[in-house]
Amino acid sequence: MTRDDLFKINAGIVRDLVTGVAKFCPKAFVLVISNPVNSTVPIAAEVLKSHNVFDATRLFGVTSLDVVRASTFVSEVVGGSPTDYKVPVVGGHSGETIVPLLSQITPSVEIPSDKLDALVNRIQFGGDEVVKAKDGTGSATLSMAYAGFKFAESLLRALGGETGIVEPTYVYLPGVKGGEEVQKAVGGLEFFAVPVELGPTGAVQATNPLPQANEYEQGLLEAAKKGLSVNIVKGVEFISKL
Ligand SMILES: NC(=O)c1ccc[n+]([C@@H]2O[C@H](COP(=O)([O-])OP(=O)(O)OC[C@H]3O[C@@H](n4cnc5c(N)ncnc54)[C@H](O)[C@@H]3O)[C@@H](O)[C@H]2O)c1
Numbered sequence: 001m002t003r004d005d006l007f008k009i010n011a012g013i014v015r016d017l018v019t020g021v022a023k024f025c026p027k028a029f030v031l032v033i034s035n036p037v038n039s040t041v042p043i044a045a046e047v048l049k050s051h052n053v054f055d056a057t058r059l060f061g062v063t064s065l066d067v068v069r070a071s072t073f074v075s076e077v078v079g080g081s082p083t084d085y086k087v088p089v090v091g092g093h094s095g096e097t098i099v100p101l102l103s104q105i106t107p108s109v110e111i112p113s114d115k116l117d118a119l120v121n122r123i124q125f126g127g128d129e130v131v132k133a134k135d136g137t138g139s140a141t142l143s144m145a146y147a148g149f150k151f152a153e154s155l156l157r158a159l160g161g162e163t164g165i166v167e168p169t170y171v172y173l174p175g176v177k178g179g180e181e182v183q184k185a186v187g188g189l190e191f192f193a194v195p196v197e198l199g200p201t202g203a204v205q206a207t208n209p210l211p212q213a214n215e216y217e218q219g220l221l222e223a224a225k226k227g228l229s230v231n232i233v234k235g236v237e238f239i240s241k242l
């Protein structure tokens with residue numbers, strides 16, 4: 001089962017939960033982790049829009065697990081510990097829409113060219129690997145819990161006034177400061193995951209790491225854009241065609 005296969009079940013669940021948010025707690029911060037995140041976040045946005053309570057700075061798709069996996073798999077290739085590396089991962093949260101920017105790892109590391117394709121593939125399809133191994137009994141539940149906790153904790157710290165907190169997250173670009181620049185760089189897509197600075201009001205500033213992407217990463221981005229545009233339309237139409 002792919003994340004997209006989950007659409008049929010989860011689209012309605014997310015729609016109904018977010019309808020509750022729109023009606024009863026419209027100022028809530030909504031962190032969507034249910035798959036397919038690429039489509040469930042657009043569904044949440046459409047529901048909130050239809051109730052005239054949409055604020056893009058309060059809606060987040062949780063993509064932290066891709067960054068957790070990326071730093072883990074990078075450390076397996078170059079040595080050290082996962083916590084030694086910060087790997088920007090942009091795009092979406094499924095297969096080829098997950099784009100690790102390995103040229104921007106900090107501290108900078110050299111990935112041997114004969115290991116590059118396999119490493120990128122493992123980062124993109126690590127979640128599918130787990131789903132397949134669990135054979136119908138769920139997904140990467142514990143790592144998802146860790147990723148969800150990590151993101152929620154960062155947001156709570158930022159809401160509490162701590163500064164300089166940046167997390168990767170899948171956001172509605174036109175509604176977040178700095179998002180329009182990213183949107184231009186991704187051919188007009190409305191949703192895309194980039195590192196976002198969190199603050200007392202939610203998403204305060206999206207950063208755009210795309211201009212520094214190398215040729216290899218530009219190729220990955222092209223494939224991601226195609227996949228994402230289909231996923232986003234699917235989410236939006238699920239609500240607009242009701
Ligand atoms: N974004 C990520 O990084 C990430 C990572 C892993 C899994 N996921 C997604 O998280 C979701 C949960 O994964 P899991 O492995 O824990 O699945 P799971 O099947 O183990 O658990 C799903 C839970 O949802 C409950 N549920 C079903 N319908 C519901 C409803 N209408 N309202 C409220 N709860 C309902 C079920 O009772 C069950 O406890 C899936 O959509 C999965 O794809 C996301």
Ligand SMILES: O=C(O)C[C@H](O)C(=O)O
Binds near residue numbers: 002
């Ligand atoms: O639930 C899935 O399909 C996989 C999950 O999104 C993951 O990244 O582990």
